[in-house]
Amino acid sequence: MAVILILILVSVLVAGGFLLAFLWSVKTGQMDDDYTPSVRILFEDSINIVKKEVVEILPTSK
């Protein structure tokens, strides 16, 4: 019965991992646009095959 202790701790940790993933996705702006990705699915060829690295905009710039 004490094994349930470990089970719960592990499951809370896993759930916590998902929470962190959610928080990270909000931070990197993935939740800013919730409509356009649904439109992009319809395209036949994948557009964002951009190999060049695009510089991330830092919040302090400008």
Next chain:
Amino acid sequence: MSTACYHCGADCFDAIVVEDKHFCCEGCKMVFKLLNENGLCQYYDLSDMPGLTAKGHFVSEKYNYLDSAAITKQLIQFKLGEQAHVVFYLPQIHCVSCVWLLENLHKINPGIIQSQTHFEKKEIKIVFNPSLISLKQVVQLLAFVGYEPVIHLGGNDWLKKKKVNKKQLYKIGIAGFCFSNIMMLSFPEYLSNDVLELGSLRHFFVYINLLLSLPVLFYSASGFFMAAYTGLRQKWLNIDAPIALAILVTFSRSAYEILTESGAGYLDSMSGIVFFMLIGRWFQDKSYDSFAFDRDYNSFFPLGVTVLEEGKEVNKALPSLLKGEIVLLRTDEMIPADAVLQTDGALIDYSFVTGENAPIAVAIGQMVYAGGIQKGRSIHLEVLKPVGQSYITELWNSPVLKTEKNTEKSFVHPWSQYFTMALFAIALASGIYWSIYDSHKILPAVTAVLIIACPCSLLLTVSFTYGNILRWLGRGRLYCKNASVIEAMHKVDTIVFDKTGTLTNHDDMHLEYTGTALSIKEMVAVKSVTRESLHPLSKMITQFLLLQVSDLTQFQQIENFIGKGTKAYCDGLEIMIGSASFLKSYGIVIEEKVEGSMVYLAIDGAYKGVFKINHSYRKGIDTMILKLQSMGYELHLLSGDYPAEKKYLVQLLGNDIPMLFQQSPIDKLNYIETLQNKGHCVMMVGDGLNDAGALQKSNVGIAVTDQTHLFTPASDAILEGSQMYILNDLIDYAKKAKLIIVFIFILSIIYNIIGMYFATTASLSPMVAAILMPLSSISIVALSALLSFSFSTKLRAKN
């Protein structure tokens, strides 16, 4: 008879064909060729006729002001080495093809590294290599394929966007995580009496619950505490105060019970209610990102103008325009400042500024005002006043427009005050009761009362109902700035309408010809002549005649007198077409003298007839007005136009409506103020700059537009012109909000009463609390959605 353009769907009159595909103009054909050459024809596969009608609008010199480094610096968001980021607003984005094409721009020009669109905001973020392509070339490319970016003086602050939203999402995420885990870990507690034997594990569960509830209390619920504190400091009890109290009491009692091992606490209810309320707030904050509700005059003016310095064309940024400089204004460009006309050929369309229908011909030496659009060919203007001091901008600087709007608190707050008072009364009563009978039960009873009777249900009701109403109104194409607009609509008792563009449709004009019937030969001749003129009325006549004859002939001689008329020899006939005074100067007598947009025709010296151009009134306006009157609203009409159509208007709308014409923007503003001083709550429905003052002064300002992306003055709501005829239904629906809130709240009181029974008898177990709370929350949400949906039948039917 006419085929649809393969690119944009407009009617094709001339035969422009490439590979069996018809195009309406050279512009559309060129875009097709560009896409074809670059292998981008999937554009046409994704949507039918997705293109935007070019109609020869692409003028490359228009963007010369982007050569200036100062201006480019303003627009480029970020620049590092071989990458520059820029964000543009492209109101033309309307379908899948748009997104596809805009994100494939790199295939047309390799200087563009990446482009990403945001469909709802109608924005594009372009990353380009400034050493391969200049900003001006980027803009030219966008304009060429039909997506001309809207670049304005004041509207380029992309920095102040949506950072707040992220915080809301963080709070919701954390609250949701903690709530669901606490709930799960509380199950053993609920079932422990009958089924499970916990023993020492019990401590484990409750302490984890306590730990999980901390982020909810200190982070997710922080908004409520701060709002309550702010309210209390101003000696005002808003709805957040009792909520903050309830959360605090619940946590305290639960913490006490857990730490003294006397119980399991109510942490699941607490985290659950915080979670639901945060979702409610997020739901209510639905905003329409692609609309701008707060435009000031800066948003209308272009960023740069062409100035003539010693005969050479130089591009200058608008704010640096000085008095005395000579501006070169091309067709369809907006006059940037009050100026004096230096050359011939001015045909100014002031419809947006004053509401007058027809363009005005202005002579050399006369003044032209900022905000007007030149419809003729290029002209030169000498600036008279700096941009900020022109007539139209002074209107914006009027102190009237600086005062804040709708600062009255929501009706929810007084209700919550009553609720709080009732709550304290019950808590006090039960406290007194138990002090007599069993003093051990005082604290449990009182705290239980404060826990269970959370005015959270009121907040939830309001948030979700307003959120639903906002969305349904949006479906009915009335886009409100925020929920307080819905509340303001409740108090409105008077509605003032503008005429041009509001009751009439700017784009929908119809032509009437009265006079001697024309022979085919005559019609062909007239059409060939009018085709040469840039005057919008001539274009209309051409279209009108095109429906009847499709041939063209050559004319032998043509003389164009801008603003007056045209005289030409065509096919052996002498055609004279123009204003009444023009024809009179050639000795042709015209009997009737009616005002309005008239174009008179004479052939071979004999008067033939007149083309009368009418803006058509939107369909269903008359029934809509009648319904509004039957709903009890007092209606008024204010127009900037001449009273030419007064008779028709009285016929259409009835005798009871006061109608005033030739109203300047200040006149309209004063009229609204007078009404308000008489105690009325006024709604203004208008479009255009000439209504800007009235829209701001009124209690609810609705800007009407047929092209939602273009110029809408500052308003509380934006209405699509095609939906004007159900304005009464939209207002009626908005008023249902209060009804729905009251109904649901009464229902939620039933839950509260049941909970009160348990609370006052000090028998509130965590399980009961944990059942009641989600039950009431979910039923509120469901009921709110259901009622909003069922009342929205009228909004859905016509769509």
